[in-house]
Amino acid sequence: MLDLAIVAAFAAYALTAGLRARRAASTGLEAYFLAGRSLGSWSSGLSMTATQYAADTPLPAAGLVATGGVFALWRLWVYGIAFLLLGFVLGAAWWRSGVLTDAELCELRYDGRPALWLRGVKAVYYGVVFNCAVLAMVLAAAVRIAEPFLTWDLWLHPALFQPVESLVRAIGVPLVTDPAAGDVWTRTASNLISVVAIFGFTVLYSSTGGLRGVVRTDMGQLALLGGGTLLYAVYATDAAGGLAALPGALSAQVGEARARELLAFDPWTAADAGAALLGVLGLQWLVQMNSDGTGYLAQRCMACRSPGEARRAPLIFAFAQVLGRSLLWLPLLVALLIVFPLEPGQTAAQRELTFVRGIQELLPPGARGLILVGMLAALASTLDTHLNWGASYLTSDLYARLICERGLGRRPSPRTLVWIARACGPLLMLLSLGIMAALGSIQQAWHFTLLLGAGLGVPLLLRWVWHRANAWGELAAIGASALAAPALLLGVETEAVRLLLIAVAGTLASVLASLLSAPVDPARLAAFERRVRPPGLWPRPGARRALGQGLLATVAASGTLLCTLVAVGSALIGAPAPGGLARGIWIGANLLLAALLVPVWWSRLDEPE
Numbered sequence: 001m002l003d004l005a006i007v008a009a010f011a012a013y014a015l016t017a018g019l020r021a022r023r024a025a026s027t028g029l030e031a032y033f034l035a036g037r038s039l040g041s042w043s044s045g046l047s048m049t050a051t052q053y054a055a056d057t058p059l060p061a062a063g064l065v066a067t068g069g070v071f072a073l074w075r076l077w078v079y080g081i082a083f084l085l086l087g088f089v090l091g092a093a094w095w096r097s098g099v100l101t102d103a104e105l106c107e108l109r110y111d112g113r114p115a116l117w118l119r120g121v122k123a124v125y126y127g128v129v130f131n132c133a134v135l136a137m138v139l140a141a142a143v144r145i146a147e148p149f150l151t152w153d154l155w156l157h158p159a160l161f162q163p164v165e166s167l168v169r170a171i172g173v174p175l176v177t178d179p180a181a182g183d184v185w186t187r188t189a190s191n192l193i194s195v196v197a198i199f200g201f202t203v204l205y206s207s208t209g210g211l212r213g214v215v216r217t218d219m220g221q222l223a224l225l226g227g228g229t230l231l232y233a234v235y236a237t238d239a240a241g242g243l244a245a246l247p248g249a250l251s252a253q254v255g256e257a258r259a260r261e262l263l264a265f266d267p268w269t270a271a272d273a274g275a276a277l278l279g280v281l282g283l284q285w286l287v288q289m290n291s292d293g294t295g296y297l298a299q300r301c302m303a304c305r306s307p308g309e310a311r312r313a314p315l316i317f318a319f320a321q322v323l324g325r326s327l328l329w330l331p332l333l334v335a336l337l338i339v340f341p342l343e344p345g346q347t348a349a350q351r352e353l354t355f356v357r358g359i360q361e362l363l364p365p366g367a368r369g370l371i372l373v374g375m376l377a378a379l380a381s382t383l384d385t386h387l388n389w390g391a392s393y394l395t396s397d398l399y400a401r402l403i404c405e406r407g408l409g410r411r412p413s414p415r416t417l418v419w420i421a422r423a424c425g426p427l428l429m430l431l432s433l434g435i436m437a438a439l440g441s442i443q444q445a446w447h448f449t450l451l452l453g454a455g456l457g458v459p460l461l462l463r464w465v466w467h468r469a470n471a472w473g474e475l476a477a478i479g480a481s482a483l484a485a486p487a488l489l490l491g492v493e494t495e496a497v498r499l500l501l502i503a504v505a506g507t508l509a510s511v512l513a514s515l516l517s518a519p520v521d522p523a524r525l526a527a528f529e530r531r532v533r534p535p536g537l538w539p540r541p542g543a544r545r546a547l548g549q550g551l552l553a554t555v556a557a558s559g560t561l562l563c564t565l566v567a568v569g570s571a572l573i574g575a576p577a578p579g580g581l582a583r584g585i586w587i588g589a590n591l592l593l594a595a596l597l598v599p600v601w602w603s604r605l606d607e608p609e
Contacts, residue, residue, distance in 0.1 A: 005369070009373075010220075010224065010373045010376065010377060011201060013217070013220055014201070014205050014217045014220070014221075014380060015201075015204065015205050017205065017209065017213050017216040017217045017220075019205075019208055019209065019213075020209065020213075020216070021208070021209030021210060021212035021213040021216065022208045022209055022213075024036065024210075024212055025208070025209050025210030025211075025212055025213065025418070026415065026418050027414065027418075028414035028415075028417070028418065029100055029392075029395065029396055029400075029414065029417050029418065029421065030100060031210065031212075032210035032211065032418050032421055033100060033101075033210065033211055033299070033388065033389075033391075033392040033395075033396070033421070034100065034211060034299065034302055034303040035210065035211040035212045035215060035303045036212075037302070037303055037304065037305060038212075038303070038305050039215060039300065039303045039304050039305060039309070039313075040304070040305065040309055041304065041308075041309040041310075041311075041312035041313040041316060042313075042316060043215055043219065044215075044300045044301070044303060044304050044309065044310075044313035044316075045300075045312070045313040045314065045315070045316025045317040045320065046218065046219060046222055046316065046317075046320060047214070047215045047218040047219070047300060047385075048296070048297060048300050048313070048314070048317040048321070049222060049316075049317050049320040049321045049324075049325070050218035050219070050221050050222040050225075050378075050381040051218065051296060051381055051382050051385040051386075052317075052321055052382075053222060053225055053226075053321065053325055053378055053381070054138060054141070054378050054379070054381070054382040057076070058229075058329065058333075058355050059141050059144060059352040059353075059355050059356070060348070060352060061073060061076065061329060061333060062333055062336060062351055062352055062354055062355045063348035063349070063351040063352045064076075064348075065262070065333045065334070065337065066337060066342060066346070066348075066351035066354075067348055067351065068270075068271070069261055069262035069263065069264060069270055069271060070262065070263055070264060070265060070270075070330065070333075070334070070569075070573070070575065071264055071265060071266070071267065071270035071271075073326070073329075074281045075281065075284065076322075076326075077322050077326065077562065077565065078281055078282075078284050078285045079284070079285050079288070079322070080285070080318045080321070080322035080558060080561050080562065081285040081286075081554065081558045082285040082286070082288070082290065082291055082293075083297070083314050083315075083317055083318035083321070083322075084314065084315060084318050084553075084554045084557045084558055084561070085285075085291075085292075085550075085551075085554045086292065086293040086297060086298075086301070086314040087311050087312065087313070087314035087315040087318070087554075088311070088315075088550040088551075088553040088554045088557070088601070088604055089464075089535055089547065089550035089551065089554065090292055090293055090464060090534075090535075091293070091301045091307075091310040091311045091312075091313065091314050092307035092308070092310050092311045093464065093532050093533065093534050093535070094293060094298045094301040094302050094310060095301055095302055095304055095306070095307045095310035096307060096531060096532050096533060097302070097531065097532050098302075098531070099302065100302075100392065100396050101123070101299070101392045101393055101396050101397055102122075102126075102293075102294045102295065102298045102299075103119045103120075103122040103123045103126065103127075103393055103396075103397045104119065104396065104397060104401075106118045106119040106122065106471060106474070107119055108528055108531070108532075109463055109520075109524075109528050110470055110471040110520055110524070111471075111520055111521045111524040112471075112521075114470070114471035114472055114475065115471045116401075116402075116406065117471070117475065118471040118474055118475055119397055119401065119402075120397065120398065120401075120402050121475065121478060122393075122397075122474075122478075123393035123394070123397035123398050124393075124398070125478060126289070126294070126295060126393060127389075127390045127392075127393025127394055127397070127398075128390070128393075128394075128428075128431065129452075130289060130449060130452070130453065131386050131389065131390040131393075131428065132390075132428060132431045132432045132435055133435060133448075133449050134382075134386055134449065135383065135386050135387075135390075135428065135429075135432035135435075135436075136432045136433075136435035136436040137436075137449075138379055138382050138383060138386075139195055139198075139199070139432055139433065139436040140436050141379065142194065142195050142198055142379050143175055143176070143177070143191045143194070143195060143436075144177055144352065144353060144356050145356055145359075145372075145375050145376075145379070146191060146194035146195070146198070147176065147177055147187060147190070147191055147194075147356075148356060148357075148359075148360045149360070149368075149372055150190065150193075150194040151190060152189070152190040152193045152194065153165075153186050153187075153189065153190050156193075161189065161190075161193075164189040164192060164193060165185055165186060165188075165189040167189075168185055168188045168189050168192055169185050173188075173437045174188050175188045175191045175192055175195070175436070175437060176188055176191060177353060195433070195436075198376065198379055198380070198383070199383065199429045199432075199433075200429075201380070202379075202380045202383040202384050202387065203387060203425040203426060203429060205217060205384070206383070206384035206387050206388055206425065207387070207391075207421070207422040207425045208422075210388065210418075210421075211299075211303060211388055213384075214384045214385060214388050217380070217381070217384065218381050218384075218385075220377070221377035221378065221380060221381040222377075222381070224370070224373055224374045224377045225374040225375070225377050225378045225381075226324070226328065226374075227370065227374065228370045228371035228372075228373070228374025228375070229325075229328045229329070229332065229371070229374065230328055231363075231367050231370060231371060232332060232358070232359065232362075232363065232367075232371045233328055233329075233331050233332040233335070235362050235363055235367065236331075236332050236335035236336060236339060236358055236362055237331050237332070237335045239335065239339050239362050240334075240335040240338040240339050241338070243331060243572065243573075244574070246331065246334050246335065246338065246573055246574055247259060247263060247573070247574035247575075249338045250262065250263065250334065250337060250338055253337075253338060253341050253342075254342065258271075260576045262334075262337065263334065263573055263574065263575045263576060264575060264576055264578075265566045265569065265570060265575050266577075266578040268578045268579060269576055269578050283500070283503065284450075284499070286457050286458065286461075286503075287454040287455070287457040287458065287499060287500075287502075287503035288450065288453050288454060288456075288457045289452075289453025289456050289457065289460075290453075291456075291457035291458070291460050291461055292460045292461050292463075292464060293314070294460055295389060296385050296386070296388075296389040297314065297317075299389055299392070300313060301313060301314065308606065311604075311605070312605055315557065315605070318557075318561060319561060322561055322562075322565060323561060323564060323565050323568075326565060326569065327565070327568055327569060327572065330569050330572055330573050331572050331573055334573050336354050336355065336358055339358065339362065340354045340357060340358070359371055359372065359375075386428075387424075387425045387428055387429075390424065390428050391421045391422075391424035391425060391428070392421070394420075394421075394424045394427075394428075395417055395420045395421040395424060396417070399412070399417070399420050400412055400417055448485075448489075450499065451485050451488065451489070451495075451498055451499060451502060452481060452482070452485050453481070454481070454499045454502045454503045454506065455477050455478075455480055455481030455484065455502045455503055455505055455506020455507070455509075456474075456477050456478065456481060456506060457503065457506075458503070458506070458507040458510070459473055459474050459477040459506065459507065459510035460474075462510065462511075462514075464534045464535070464536060465534065465535065465536025465537055465547060466536065466537055467519075467520075467525055467537060467538060468514055468515065468519060469510070469514050470513075470514050470517060470518075470519060470520050472513045472514060472517040473509075473510040473511065473513045473514035473517075474510065475513070476509040476510050476512070476513035477506040477507070477509055477510040477513075479509070480502075480505045480506050480508075480509035480510075481502060481505070481506045484501070484502050484505045484506075485502060488501060488502055529543075535547035535550055549604065550604070552600065552601075553600065553601040553604040554601075556597040556598075556600035556601040557597070557601040559593060559594065559597045560594045560595075560597045560598055560601070561594075563590040563591070563593045563594035563597075564590070564591065564594045566590050567586075567587045567588075567590035567591045567594065570583065570586065570587055570590075571587055
């Protein structure tokens with residue numbers, strides 16, 4: 001009962017935050033989707049962190065560490081470079097654009113019908129395809145988390161539960177962690193109730209309060225999940241013999257050589273760190289669908305109250321996300337390797353479940369309730385952002401721009417648009433539930449979404465820095481990615497090679513299409529440059545210098561972030577140093593380099609506009 005009381009208290013907090021923001025969110029789309037452009041850098045950055053500190057990420061992280069060791073987590077850490085690039089190079093430009101969604105930027109940057117077509121295509125591609133795929137992964141994590149704890153078949157009267165069970169039997173799609181179990185339909189019905197309850201609860205407060213309600217709840221959700229994860233890490237490491245005993249305990253189980261491979265941060269010591277994997281790790285931050293912040297990251301920058309706040313918010317996000325979250329995860333994930341030993345033939349999906357199994361078996365009542373509500377908060381913080389962000393495409397870009405303005409020749413009222421936005425949440429929920437039913441491993445689904453977005457990263461950055469980029473170039477990149485992804489999945493076995501090939505295909509298609517089609521009208525480019533002041537190859541004085549300074553600050557801040565992570569993380573879990581180097585020297589060298597780089601990027605934080 002204590003665990004359920006903690007969950008109920010969190011639900012009351014989130015609903016209250018949504019209701020408090022209801023009136024302010026109802027005045028128009030800018031108030032609903034961008035919080036009236038009133039966010040500070042800390043609320044914006046921590047809201048980004050809460051969204052990505054999702055319940056679906058620790059599960060695949062547990063699978064990554066079990067199959068590839070700590071070094072495999074660089075697949076997540078390398079995105080910190082993109083977050084810092086957004087802050088130092090593009091955050092203020094997004095704010096100055098004044099657009100409501102990143103799809104709307106297409107008509108600000110490009111001209112003619114191709115720009116309108118691109119806006120519509122991106123609204124569907126990002127707002128429906130990618131967005132619902134991510135929501136489905138989050139809901140799949142919800143099933144894995146909720147199944148052991150939310151036993152509706154024991155709590156509800158049979159007259160209420162049995163119709164749900166009859167429904168899932170008729171549909172014939174199991175939503176369980178183990179489809180071979182005998183009570184599959186009972187557990188499927190219970191999981192369906194859990195998922196619909198979580199989704200319905202999130203839709204209620206996020207659609208009521210808009211982005212203001214989302215950000216307010218994100219703050220509490222982040223605190224809950226951070227505290228719950230820390231508590232979980234303490235219990236898990238204690239069950240593994242204590243923090244200092246982690247390397248020895250792992251060596252006793254898998255052998256000293258394998259333990260060194262599993263704990264290593266560097267590619268020289270880690271296993272299976274081939275050239276293709278290293279290439280992906282070096283470029284994955286660039287070859288991805290959010291390389292320039294496109295999506296909810298840009299939304300949070302555009303919702304800030306000044307360009308300076310929009311510049312600092314992604315930096316807060318990068319350090320909180322990559323450094324703060326990872327230092328909580330590392331001891332926990334290594335401890336789970338010891339408490340639940342690796343078994344031959346275990347799949348990634350099976351190792352993902354050890355994260356949930358640890359909550360169930362290692363934590364006492366109260367502590368279990370805290371981490372459970374933290375995980376549910378993480379689910380909600382991701383769901384609310386993706387519901388709000390996805391609804392912005394459907395409302396502003398598809399309904400208002402394409403259907404009403406372009407198709408019907410009229411402009412809908414602000415209040416009508418807010419009601420349309422609120423109605424989009426249940427629609428996205430239904431689509432996501434359908435995708436979730438077909439998912440296997442969350443890690444596999446994550447890899448597929450990476451593949452679909454890998455061809456878009458470079459073209460998205462080119463539109464900011466290269467005046468010759470046009471709408472046809474972005475359309476070609478989207479088309480090339482959509483066509484190449486199925487072929488590469490069937491014909492290329494190595495995932496790293498697939499990502500690199502699709503990135504090259506998308507980039508080449510974009511550059512060739514831009515060069516072979518008519519350039520953007522110079523008047524449109526001049527207006528875009530005056531309004532946004534983008535860095536790069538523009539005629540405006542100082543544009544190239546701004547790009548160079550931003551890139552230098554990005555490199556320096558990335559060094560500070562990642563060197564600090566390697567040093568502190570190595571000290572926490574007893575990771576080996578590369579090449580036989582003394583571990584103390586390795587840790588000290590990383591900390592020294594991290595500190596020396598701080599003055600290079602710190603001065604860019606308060607640069608005047």
